[in-house]
Amino acid sequence: MGKVEAGRDPFERRTYYFIINPVAKNEGSLKIWEKTMETLEREGITYNYAFTEYKGHGVELAREFLRRQGDAILVAIGGDGTIHEVVNGAAGFPSARIAYIPAGSGNDFARGEGINSRPSKALEGLLHSERERIIDLGYYKTSSxxxxxxxxxxxxxxxxxxxxxxxxxxxxxxxxxxxxxxxxxxxxxxxxxxxxxxxxxxxxxxxxxxxxxxxxxxxxxxxxxxxxxxxxxxxxxxxxxxxxxxxxxxxxxxxxxxxxxxxxxxxxxxxxxxxxxxxxxxxxxxxxxxxxxxxxxxxxxxxxxxxxxxxxxxxxxx
Structure with missing residues (x-):
């Protein structure tokens, strides 16, 4: 399990948990995260964060965060693979809420949901004009x-x-x-x-x-x-x-x-x-x-x- 870094008080009710894929978009996601942190600090937002370190790590991190605070907002920063892992980790936590800041090469999920392709705008919308939408998932069973x-x-x-x-x-x-x-x-x-x-x-x-x-x-x-x-x-x-x-x-x-x-x-x-x-x-x-x-x-x-x-x-x- 990777180290979970804390921003501010993690016990405040409205906490954002960021899960970042540091190699998404050829490490461009790191620059996006740096700017995101600046905004969070400037606005006094409570947050925690962690970087994924291997395939499937996003699933583990999402579960770890939600065991701490089941109604937290999990924010994936990366590509479609990152949001895919975060959602799989959140399955089984009915109070969990998921958000996404696109930082990948494909970003099909963001495109389909109308999430702003500019990370700063996506963050602004998340922090200041958010709404919740309940969506479906597909469940598959094969060798996995x-x-x-x-x-x-x-x-x-x-x-x-x-x-x-x-x-x-x-x-x-x-x-x-x-x-x-x-x-x-x-x-x-x-x-x-x-x-x-x-x-x-x-x-x-x-x-x-x-x-x-x-x-x-x-x-x-x-x-x-x-x-x-x-x-x-x-x-x-x-x-x-x-x-x-x-x-x-x-x-x-x-x-x-x-x-x-x-x-x-x-x-x-x-x-x-x-x-x-x-x-x-x-x-x-x-x-x-x-x-x-x-x-x-x-x-x-x-x-x-x-x-x-x-x-x-x-x-x-x-």
């Missing part, structure tokens, strides 16, 4: 289990996520402000080499079988992959998953299809099927990889269930 905020994918998107997360080049490209290049490069590689799978998808008890399946995406939010609006109609508070299955599309046409995602044109293409549901079971014949909020969580088969009104999200007031 947990919750996701944005989406879960099985197939091509998870294969891309896997190689990007393992890449030694990712940090270098992020450092020079060209993080999108590494994603695009690995997308092209996986597009050329990935082998589509046969998948059985059971949605609320209704069975569907797809051959030559590129991917199945289960969305609780519109965005994934750093701004790709994969499910334009997905909402995190309606109790429904939006399910997208891409199958039986030739390799070249698949590349052209992804060029239409920005304006939602992919939903009209033959071989792109969309569904809605609350309980999903997916079986892949060749053990396709699985990702949840950009974190690789297993391969093969997965069960997903909608967990309604699971998180109290503190966002900027209207």
């Amino acid at each position: 289990e947990g919750y996701f905020l944005n989406s879960l994918g099985i197939g091509l998107d998870a294969a891309i996520t896997r190689v990007v997360n393992q890449s030694q080049m990712k940090r270098y490209f992020n450092k020079i402000g060209a993080g999108k290049i590494i994603y695009f490069a690995y997308f092209l590689w996986e597009w050329m080499t990935y082998k589509p799978d046969e998948m059985e998808v059971v949605i609320d008890g209704e069975r569907h079988t797809f051959t030559n399946t590129w991917l199945v995406n289960i969305s609780n939010h519109p965005y994934f992959g750093g701004g790709i609006k994969i499910s334009p109609n997905a909402k995190p508070d309606d109790g429904i998953f939006h399910i997208l299955v891409i199958h039986n599309i030739p390799r070249l046409k698949l590349l052209l299809m992804f060029s239409t995602v920005l304006w939602g044109g992919h939903l009209r293409i033959k071989g792109v099927d969309s569904f809605e549901g609350r309980t999903i079971r997916i079986t892949s014949s060749n053990g396709a990889p699985i990702q949840a909020d950009g974190d690789n969580v297993g391969a093969g088969d997965v069960c997903i269930d909608m967990q309604q009104q699971m998180v109290k999200l503190v966002v900027q007031g209207e």
